[in-house]
Amino acid sequence: MTLQHVGKSVPRVDAVKKATGEACFVADITLPRMLRAKVVRAGIPHGKILSIDTSAAEAMPGVKKVVTGQGCSMLFGTCLWDQPPLAVDKVRHAGEAVAVVLAETENQAEAAAKAVKAEYEKLPFVLDPVEAAAPGAPLIHEKNGSYRRVEYSVHPVPGTNIFHHYKLRKGESEKGFADADVTVEGEFEFPISSQAPIEPHGAICRFSADGSMEIWASNQAPFVLRDVLADMFTIPASKVRVHIPYLGGGFGGKSDVSIEPLVAYAASFVPGYAVKLVLTRKEVFTSALVGRGMKGRMKIGAKKDGTFTALKAEMYFADGAYGDTGWPVDTVAGHNCTGPYEFPHVTVDVYGTYTNSPIVGAYRGYGHPEGQLMSSRLIDRLARKLGMTPGEIMRKNFLSEGRQNALGQVIKKSHGDLPGCLAAVEKALDETPLPKNDDRFLYGRGIASMMKSPKMAANAASTCTVQVNADGSAFVNLSGIEMGQGVQTVFAQMAAEALQIPMEKVKSYPDVDTQFSPWEWQTVASMQTYRGGRAIQDACGQIIDIARETAAKVWNCSPSLVAYRNGECVHPNTGETLSLGRLARGFMAPDGLTIGAPLGATGWYRVPGIVEPDPETGMGNAAGSWTFGSQGCTLRVDRQTGEVKILHFASAFDVGKAVNPATARGQVTGGVVQGMGAALMEKILFTDDGVAKNVNFPAYKIPRLKDAPEKQTVVLLETPNPEGPWSAKPMAEHPIVAVAPVILNALRDATGVEFTTLPVTPDTILEALGAKEAR
Amino acid sequence: MPVLNFTVNGVPRTVHLEEGRVMLSSVLRDSLGLTGTKVGCGTGQCGSCTVVLNGRAVTSCTTPAEKCEGADVLTIEALAEGGVLHPIQQAFVDAGAIQCGFCTPGLIMRLYALLTVNPDATDDILAEEINKHLCRCTGYEAILAAARLARERMKK
Numbered sequence: 001m002t003l004q005h006v007g008k009s010v011p012r013v014d015a016v017k018k019a020t021g022e023a024c025f026v027a028d029i030t031l032p033r034m035l036r037a038k039v040v041r042a043g044i045p046h047g048k049i050l051s052i053d054t055s056a057a058e059a060m061p062g063v064k065k066v067v068t069g070q071g072c073s074m075l076f077g078t079c080l081w082d083q084p085p086l087a088v089d090k091v092r093h094a095g096e097a098v099a100v101v102l103a104e105t106e107n108q109a110e111a112a113a114k115a116v117k118a119e120y121e122k123l124p125f126v127l128d129p130v131e132a133a134a135p136g137a138p139l140i141h142e143k144n145g146s147y148r149r150v151e152y153s154v155h156p157v158p159g160t161n162i163f164h165h166y167k168l169r170k171g172e173s174e175k176g177f178a179d180a181d182v183t184v185e186g187e188f189e190f191p192i193s194s195q196a197p198i199e200p201h202g203a204i205c206r207f208s209a210d211g212s213m214e215i216w217a218s219n220q221a222p223f224v225l226r227d228v229l230a231d232m233f234t235i236p237a238s239k240v241r242v243h244i245p246y247l248g249g250g251f252g253g254k255s256d257v258s259i260e261p262l263v264a265y266a267a268s269f270v271p272g273y274a275v276k277l278v279l280t281r282k283e284v285f286t287s288a289l290v291g292r293g294m295k296g297r298m299k300i301g302a303k304k305d306g307t308f309t310a311l312k313a314e315m316y317f318a319d320g321a322y323g324d325t326g327w328p329v330d331t332v333a334g335h336n337c338t339g340p341y342e343f344p345h346v347t348v349d350v351y352g353t354y355t356n357s358p359i360v361g362a363y364r365g366y367g368h369p370e371g372q373l374m375s376s377r378l379i380d381r382l383a384r385k386l387g388m389t390p391g392e393i394m395r396k397n398f399l400s401e402g403r404q405n406a407l408g409q410v411i412k413k414s415h416g417d418l419p420g421c422l423a424a425v426e427k428a429l430d431e432t433p434l435p436k437n438d439d440r441f442l443y444g445r446g447i448a449s450m451m452k453s454p455k456m457a458a459n460a461a462s463t464c465t466v467q468v469n470a471d472g473s474a475f476v477n478l479s480g481i482e483m484g485q486g487v488q489t490v491f492a493q494m495a496a497e498a499l500q501i502p503m504e505k506v507k508s509y510p511d512v513d514t515q516f517s518p519w520e521w522q523t524v525a526s527m528q529t530y531r532g533g534r535a536i537q538d539a540c541g542q543i544i545d546i547a548r549e550t551a552a553k554v555w556n557c558s559p560s561l562v563a564y565r566n567g568e569c570v571h572p573n574t575g576e577t578l579s580l581g582r583l584a585r586g587f588m589a590p591d592g593l594t595i596g597a598p599l600g601a602t603g604w605y606r607v608p609g610i611v612e613p614d615p616e617t618g619m620g621n622a623a624g625s626w627t628f629g630s631q632g633c634t635l636r637v638d639r640q641t642g643e644v645k646i647l648h649f650a651s652a653f654d655v656g657k658a659v660n661p662a663t664a665r666g667q668v669t670g671g672v673v674q675g676m677g678a679a680l681m682e683k684i685l686f687t688d689d690g691v692a693k694n695v696n697f698p699a700y701k702i703p704r705l706k707d708a709p710e711k712q713t714v715v716l717l718e719t720p721n722p723e724g725p726w727s728a729k730p731m732a733e734h735p736i737v738a739v740a741p742v743i744l745n746a747l748r749d750a751t752g753v754e755f756t757t758l759p760v761t762p763d764t765i766l767e768a769l770g771a772k773e774a775r
Numbered sequence: 776m777p778v779l780n781f782t783v784n785g786v787p788r789t790v791h792l793e794e795g796r797v798m799l800s801s802v803l804r805d806s807l808g809l810t811g812t813k814v815g816c817g818t819g820q821c822g823s824c825t826v827v828l829n830g831r832a833v834t835s836c837t838t839p840a841e842k843c844e845g846a847d848v849l850t851i852e853a854l855a856e857g858g859v860l861h862p863i864q865q866a867f868v869d870a871g872a873i874q875c876g877f878c879t880p881g882l883i884m885r886l887y888a889l890l891t892v893n894p895d896a897t898d899d900i901l902a903e904e905i906n907k908h909l910c911r912c913t914g915y916e917a918i919l920a921a922a923r924l925a926r927e928r929m930k931k
Contacts, residue, residue, distance in 0.1 A: 484875030
């Protein structure tokens with residue numbers, strides 16, 4: 001049957017509400033008896049709390065309560081319980097909360113927050129992850145190693161700042177390097193950056209005298225948040241109700257938990273009141289979650305013909321003051337740092353370190369851009385060393401059917417067509433000849449390929465409920481969070497396809513409420529179309545089965561003989577039909593007698609067979625699906641100003657099936673520009689005193705329209721993938737993964753300079769060009 | 776308590792202002808419940824809070840409320856009065872220029888201020904205006920396309 005809805009660029013179902021300002025975000029919500037919260041932040045990166053004087057603040061107009069961490073024994077987490085909701089006896093980063101003022105208005109809370117006086121004994125601090133991991137570094141957590149944790153997955157080194165050491169050992173890399181004719185190696189840095197969704201984080205929490213609590217939050221992980229809060233306050237999860245409205249961008253920075261435990265802790269002191277906190281932009285930088293923060297080195301060995309023999313890498317992550325959201329990033333960086341290539345021998349060590357900086361969490365594609373920056377830059381260097389093109393090296397080593405990745409997983413054809421992606425990018429770039437350098441401009445071209453796995457909890461699943469109404473319309477509910485990526489639209493497309501009814505009859509509500517919405521692990525790892533789509537197929541399949549059973553009873557025949565098409569059951573002989581609407585509440589005869597079950601079903605999907613990586617080898621079936629792609633660009637460097645203009649950026653991903661080609665393109669164009677920001681602009685800087693300093697726009701520069709590439713080409717390949725719903729695969733984070741190495745490879749081509757540290761700003765370029773001329 | 780008298784979306788309003796620093800964005804959102812205007816940075820850099828003040832696009836998060844005495848303010852809520860989208864709004868929907876939607880109302884209001892006065896604004900002028908806004912989702916390609924589409928439709 002030809003597809004009616006899947007594969008069509010239908011308009012987004014949420015677009016009208018967002019164009020009119022109707023769409024509701026957490027900051028737009030006002031509850032009865034609502035207090036506003038303002039947070040007092042440490043302001044120093046590391047110190048013992050000597051005293052906190054709240055008396056002046058408490059006496060100020062409108063102030064209801066000032067909450068500190070004094071006496072708080074709670075630690076929250078999902079796999080590593082190392083963080084209190086606000087600082088208790090010491091502060092571990094400058095943005096850490098030390099007190100929360102609750103007042104009637106925001107202005108009153110802000111004024112009172114300034115009146116809170118905290119005294120500290122300053123402690124030596126460390127920001128650099130390599131220094132943090134070294135002996136003698138200031139110890140940030142004395143209890144590292146003894147915190148409650150999931151022991152199979154999180155591997156701390158007690159007595160150090162290393163709270164997680166992930167190691168990957170495939171084959172014997174020493175032997176692999178002995179077999180190599182040539183090696184390349186380098187040191188790289190991917191600095192701490194902000195996901196910078198335009199909507200700042202917010203939460204509203206209310207405790208009731210009956211022992212239950214409710215929270216409204218800008219959060220990608222409502223069920224994780226629910227379980228964390230239930231654990232923290234030792235109340236049943238059934239008494240914690242989480243509501244999620246629209247999210248104004250997430251990019252991972254709103255996944256797991258961030259500010260919610262703080263808001264909930266403060267709200268627990270004023271039961272009956274709702275407590276609302278919306279972060280300032282500055283706090284988004286200093287006190288929510290940030291991303292990346294990697295320093296690493298990598299070495300690749302190859303034969304003369306370009307065949308890889310071995311890879312060795314070390315990565316150190318400045319994961320900030322607490323580690324629960326950082327450790328999976330570290331593990332994934334290790335899994336994926338090889339890029340989409342086969343290496344027979346791999347040795348990788350990743351160290352997640354406590355540092356006196358903001359907490360690192362997920363950021364679009366987490367772990368992948370950090371690790372693959374290194375491999376993709378080194379491949380470019382290796383190509384020149386061997387007198388080959390980077391494309392030739394890539395083609396020689398691409399993961400393809402039957403080859404084995406670093407985790408030991410055997411690649412299937414359905415994982416995707418890397419040569420096809422690379423060819424598409426080369427073709428797009430070759431359409432315009434590379435201009436010749438002139439007095440003003442240098443021109444260059446760069447290329448890289450990528451892979452991305454969805455790192456997930458092994459038990460991660462999506463569930464979907466479908467309810468058919470008497471008019472034949474249907475509710476489709478999942479708990480995939482709509483944060484811009486367009487899940488509501490593809491959910492409706494897929495449900496309409498599965499039920500064979502018009503899209504106008506399907507409604508998928510964006511608001512998630514853990515009391516009523518079906519359970520979902522969380523909206524991360526680009527899994528909603530893929531995993532959610534399979535859950536939709538399951539639920540809709542059940543609906544059709546129930547309808548056919550009821551129709552068979554009406555017609556007194558076997559259900560297997562009843563056909564289903566276009567939203568109707570069809571009689572095997574007469575062609576008579578019974579619509580879904582007619583069967584929605586069972587079939588009712590003229591006298592009212594009703595038979596058959598109502599048309600409601602719950603479907604689910606879990607990527608099968610996922611395990612946590614083996615603690616010794618780091619290998620195993622730890623990633624359920626792969627998406628491959630290639631990207632390349634042509635750029636221009638202004639010799640006078642050092643400014644970079646990207647003339648053309650081309651991307652090709654094997655997405656299995658583009659469920660909505662227009663929104664898929666939007667994911668790519670947006671991801672490329674976000675990645676460009678990382679490559680050329682973005683880095684959180686610290687003062688000599690260890691305090692983040694460029695913590696607002698434009699001091700922290702993210703791309704504007706005029707920074708964006710002049711032209712983008714997006715090619716979506718569709719290799720059949722029997723595991724995906726209508727063949728679809730994850731693809732939303734992927735466009736960011738290879739962008740930085742593509743740009744740095746092109747800068748190498750243009751300038752002859754090997755850049756290895758992000759971001760490559762105009763000043764960096766001018767300095768490098770000057771140094772080159774001086775030689 | 777200071778009082779502000781001004782006109783919002785054609786309706787005369789009187790609002791009592793809290794002591795201290797009160798911005799237009801907060802009056803619109805907190806006092807008048809017009810939450811279509813978004814606040815993304817509080818420093819006029821992201822453009823999400825853009826409204827039209829006396830015919831000009833301003834960032835309402837940096838516009839002191841007391842400076843709005845007697846002013847005429849238009850917010851995103853004024854554009855689809857009666858449930859029919861303004862051509863700029865419809866262009867954003869049709870061009871696929873909306874992802875998370877947080878920056879959308881501000882962009883639409885800035886283009887409204889521009890295109891109602893200068894329906895022949897060049898591509899360069901459109902780009903200049905969009906460049907005053909931050910969008911983290913789309914990569915801007917579709918936003919520029921929406922602005923061109925809106926310009927074309929508003930001429931008809």
